[in-house]
Amino acid sequence: MQNITRLSLMILFMAVASSCGDTTKKDGSLSDKKAQLEKLKTDKSKLDEKITALEKDIAKLDTSAAAQQKPKLVALTPIANQEFKHYLTLQGNVDNKSVSYITPTGQPGQIKAIYVKQGDKITKGQLVLKLDDAVAAQNVAAVKQQIGSVKAQLELAKSVYERQKNLWDQHIGTEVQLLQDKTNVETLENQLKTIQANVNAAQTQANQSNVYSNVNGIVDEVTAHVGETFNGNPLTGGYIRIVNNADLKVTVTIPENYAGKVNKGSKVEIEIPDVNKSFSSTISFISESIGANSRGFTAEAKAPSNLNLRPNQVAIVKILDYTVPSTVVINVNTLQTDEKGKFVLVAAKENGKLVARKREVVTGELSGDQIEIKNGLQPGDQLITEGYQSIYDGQLITTTEA
Structure with missing residues (x-):
């Protein structure tokens, strides 16, 4: 018994000394620090296993200690199948499907008068300006x-x-x-x-010489001035831009590795954080080419006209790219990792007592704080969702309902 206890203390001392020794090394690069962190995690996992094994051996040899072991208080959540959805979250912006630049029907001319200003609502056929x-x-x-x-x-x-x-x-x-x-x-x-x-x-x-609007909308920008030559081209001179906010869309650039997951008709949830508004839509357009600089492709979704949105507003676009009608889903915080892989702790009845049991799992997609479990858990299992950080496989546990 004394040998086992002494061995446990030696292992603990060696682990602490090793970790302290590592901290005395020079800081190094970010990759060095990450490597040190992974090593410490691995050492801790191995040490936890040895401690657990020793505690089991002690419990077998020292029956009085086992009798005195107090169960740890935990919270349990029953596992049940549910629908799981994964969203690809990107930043996009509100854009206008109908943007027009006023142009003369004849030759360019010198502006004699301008009859509109920025912010004016105009109708198709309304006189906008007059040329000499x-x-x-x-x-x-x-x-x-x-x-x-x-x-x-x-x-x-x-x-x-x-x-x-x-x-x-x-x-x-x-x-x-x-x-x-x-x-x-x-x-x-x-x-x-x-x-x-x-x-x-x-x-x-x-x-x-009378220049009229060819669309209904709002005067978004006026850069033309009386006395200037007007041709309506925004690249070569002053212009008048008309937008129709009743016909808006949200555009977003999607990384090329999602080309096989996002299609025309894919469902999207869109949030406009500046005005605290959200709505559902579908992908209505996907570009055929990949941008040379962005390494992505453009997608568009229609926006409703009753939200009073404005072009160039920031939009948070959540594209549904993966869905499972019925599967096991848990909070990602309950998932733990050791050298063997990922696992969770569940409650099991053994000899009339409630004990914690380690259950290795195979994970799927992650969405927010929810992660899909493809293998390792079944409906009806009691997942330990609180207090799991300080317990080990085989430890006695209890709940507030016990």
């Missing part, structure tokens, strides 16, 4: 003057033709003269049609 139309107006006026001159010539030609026709009906004059007068009328009529077409074209060009 002085040259176009002069062209319209000049062409219209030609119409007046040709109309006067046409009226005179028609009058001459009517008179010549009356004379011809009275067998006075020549047929050649009549045909010449008729041709002159037809020529002037064609000329008038051409000029009227030119007037319409000039008027259309003049109307292009």
Whole structure:
């Protein structure tokens, strides 16, 4: 008995001395510290096993000690199958599916007036700005003057033709003269049609100085100014951007190693932390290519229009990439590890007493603080969920209900 106790103390002393010796070494790199930590954990696990074995031997040899052993107080949770879901959690952002830049229908021109400002609600067809139309107006006026001159010539030609026709009906004059007068009328009529077409074209060009919105939405940004040349291109000059917040989406970049797990139609849970709002959606679009810099692919999910979200808000995107209808799920904190692998402690009835028993398990996916157990636990098992840190395999335990 004394030899066993002495051996136990020697092992404990050696472990403490070894750990103290390690701390006297220089700090080293992060990898060195991690290696030291893993070594200490392994040493502790081996020491715990030896202590447990010695305690069992002592209990067998010293019946009085076993009789005096007090059970440890623990809490138990019965194991039951349940649905398990794993979510891939990423950060995305709210984006707008409908973004338009106002552009002139004709050639670029100098801005004469701007009729909207940032934040204004506008409708499709509403006048946004006006370009300088002085040259176009002069062209319209000049062409219209030609119409007046040709109309006067046409009226005179028609009058001459009517008179010549009356004379011809009275067998006075020549047929050649009549045909010449008729041709002159037809020529002037064609000329008038051409000029009227030119007037319409000039008027259309003049109307292009009025720039209208082609969508419904809100004026998101105005960088154009009166006096500047306006073409609507945000890359080359001032612009007016219109967004429609009734048509929003959430975009997220997914790492390429999840390409086989996330598909169009995958369910997502989305949170907008800044405004404390959340909603459910599905993946509506997945890009075909992997980004050269991001090493990921883009996915989109539609956002509802009744949450008053704004483009570029941060979104926490949780994509459902794994689900099991019925399996064993435990809190990850109850999972322990030794050199043999992962295990938990369960309660078992033996000889009328409640004892703790080590149960090796095979784990699956981890979701938050819940982990899937694929093998090692069955429904009905009593998992020790409180007090498991300070007990060992075979130790007497008790609960508040005992």
